[in-house]
Amino acid sequence: MNRRRSENPEHGAQPYAGDGRRRGEERTHARSMVADRGGSGAQGGRGGRPDGALGDRVRTGVGVFAVSGSSSTCSTRVAAECLYDAVELVVWSGTGNSRWVAERVAAVARDAGAEAVVGSAAEAAARHTLHPPGRRLLGLLGPTHGFTAPWPLLRAAFTERGVRGVDAFVLVTRGAMRFGRWTLPGFEGTAAVLPAALLALRGARIRGMGAVDMPQNWTVAIPAGAPEGVAAIVARGDAVADAFAARVLRGERAFGGWAQAAVGAAMLPLSLAYLLVARLVLAKAFFADERCTSCGACATGCPHRAIRLLGPGRRPYWTFACHNCMRCMSRCPEDAIQGAQGWLLFYAWLAGLPVAAAVTAGLGVSAGWASGAARLSVGFGWIVAAVWVAYGLLWLGLGVPGLRQVLGRVTFTRWYRRYRGPGRGGSAPRGSA
Numbered sequence: 001m002n003r004r005r006s007e008n009p010e011h012g013a014q015p016y017a018g019d020g021r022r023r024g025e026e027r028t029h030a031r032s033m034v035a036d037r038g039g040s041g042a043q044g045g046r047g048g049r050p051d052g053a054l055g056d057r058v059r060t061g062v063g064v065f066a067v068s069g070s071s072s073t074c075s076t077r078v079a080a081e082c083l084y085d086a087v088e089l090v091v092w093s094g095t096g097n098s099r100w101v102a103e104r105v106a107a108v109a110r111d112a113g114a115e116a117v118v119g120s121a122a123e124a125a126a127r128h129t130l131h132p133p134g135r136r137l138l139g140l141l142g143p144t145h146g147f148t149a150p151w152p153l154l155r156a157a158f159t160e161r162g163v164r165g166v167d168a169f170v171l172v173t174r175g176a177m178r179f180g181r182w183t184l185p186g187f188e189g190t191a192a193v194l195p196a197a198l199l200a201l202r203g204a205r206i207r208g209m210g211a212v213d214m215p216q217n218w219t220v221a222i223p224a225g226a227p228e229g230v231a232a233i234v235a236r237g238d239a240v241a242d243a244f245a246a247r248v249l250r251g252e253r254a255f256g257g258w259a260q261a262a263v264g265a266a267m268l269p270l271s272l273a274y275l276l277v278a279r280l281v282l283a284k285a286f287f288a289d290e291r292c293t294s295c296g297a298c299a300t301g302c303p304h305r306a307i308r309l310l311g312p313g314r315r316p317y318w319t320f321a322c323h324n325c326m327r328c329m330s331r332c333p334e335d336a337i338q339g340a341q342g343w344l345l346f347y348a349w350l351a352g353l354p355v356a357a358a359v360t361a362g363l364g365v366s367a368g369w370a371s372g373a374a375r376l377s378v379g380f381g382w383i384v385a386a387v388w389v390a391y392g393l394l395w396l397g398l399g400v401p402g403l404r405q406v407l408g409r410v411t412f413t414r415w416y417r418r419y420r421g422p423g424r425g426g427s428a429p430r431g432s433a
Contacts, residue, residue, distance in 0.1 A: 082114045083249065084135055085135040086136045087116040087136075088117050088137070089119070090156050092153050092156065092303070094143065094326050098142050098143050100234070100421070100423060101141055101171065102139070104238055105139060105171070105241055105244075108246060109249060124156075124160060137168070137207070137248070138199075139168065140157055140169075140199070141171050141172065142156075143173050144174045144175070144211070145324065146271045146278065147190070147191070147267050147274075148264060148271035148275070149191045149192070151275060151279075152303075156195070157170075157198035157199050160199075163204040164203030164204070165205070166204050169206065169207050169208035169248050170199070170208075170209050171244060172212070173237075174191070174211050175216030175217060175218060176216060178215075178233055183236070186216065189264025189271065190268065192210060192211060192257060193209065193257075193261045210244055210256045211256075211257050214233060214234065218324075219419055220282070220326065220339035223417045224416070224420075225417075279324060281383070282322075282344075283319070283320050285318075285343065286316075286318045286322070289338050289407070289414070290404045290408055292316065292334065293334060293336075294314040297331060299316065301327055304322065306321035306322035307328060315398065316337070318391075330418060338407075341411060341413075342410065343391075346390060350383070355382045359382075
């Protein structure tokens with residue numbers, strides 16, 4: 001192992017492996033956090049515990065790590081020995097939580113002397129140069145949706161090229177909430193396990209798997225936290241991401257979250273229902289109120305091009321390609337994008353109509369596996385078609401003078417605090433636009 005040194009302007013040259021220390025001393029040095037956080041404030045708690053004094057230990061989904069420093073932004077990283085020449089991080093992110101964590105991991109790798117690249121799956125596929133497997137570390141990062149991994153993260157695990165024989169890890173974000181000095185951690189379920197399993201089946205050597213708490217961002221249902229709470233959660237997430245990165249870069253195994261994965265496995269039917277059905281229904285829960293200026297920021301910023309500007313007034317229309325990443329709600333300059341909670345109840349009523357049973361009975365299929373398969377297929381088709389028609393009616397109704405203002409004021413999200421994402425102001429006050 002060649003000696004590598006970090007030229008951090010704040011702390012000077014930091015020695016890594018190869019200085020004649022014993023291995024145990026090297027690990028102790030590499031695990032210590034040097035978090036010059038400039039300012040004071042409460043640390044983000046974990047697991048329902050109140051925050052402790054500086055220098056406490058953080059229990060996470062990837063182990064227990066030492067933390068030092070106060071709660072504002074972290075300016076220095078974990079000193080880490082790095083076994084890799086190149087670290088490739090493939091990330092899918094909506095509001096920016098997972099991207100933020102990916103950049104933290106990349107910063108640790110660069111400080112340790114490795115080349116680190118952060119990009120989407122499409123950007124990774126466009127790269128033509130791949131380092132030899134023994135020198136390359138691959139990381140998949142993304143959010144938790146429906147207590148599991150969203151389709152884009154699963155697709156990346158299945159399609160990322162050159163994974164055979166490569167060391168890899170999966171690190172997901174999960175939504176945490178802050179109540180005073182207490183932090184309620186998120187629940188990742190199988191969000192990290194499933195992509196890791198896909199990579200392993202394709203021949204990758206899994207070196208780590210874990211989760212990082214970041215501020216919850218599902219603004220269509222829950223208002224964003226207060227700015228000070230958001231900042232505390234992000235600060236604690238920074239420490240966890242840095243420590244996880246240091247362990248994996250040293251070649252250590254960093255596995256955690258097995259208890260959550262076990263519970264998530266029991267909840268897989270619910271997660272599958274979200275991925276196959278609820279995601280499509282929730283895609284049709286968005287609309288733009290009367291404050292929309294048709295600027296197109298939502299359409300151009302959508303990572304899946306799921307928003308189209310239609311009609312004479314170029315009003316946003318959400319397609320089934322939407323993955324509920326909340327980027328549109330967090331980035332709208334007018335806070336004009338709302339969630340139609342009342343319309344979701346209408347969708348639920350439509351889905352509950354006994355259409356599938358009536359159709360299968362009409363087809364003469366009433367027993368056995370054929371009946372069950374027919375009901376599932378017809379039921380799925382009915383839900384998709386009914387929601388599509390119902391959303392079309394909502395979108396057309398928004399063009400009626402006065403009705404758009406009424407619908408825009410009867411939704412809860414009109415009065416919700418908006419989550420902006422880490423590094424983008426955290427959250428905005430209620431009614432800020």
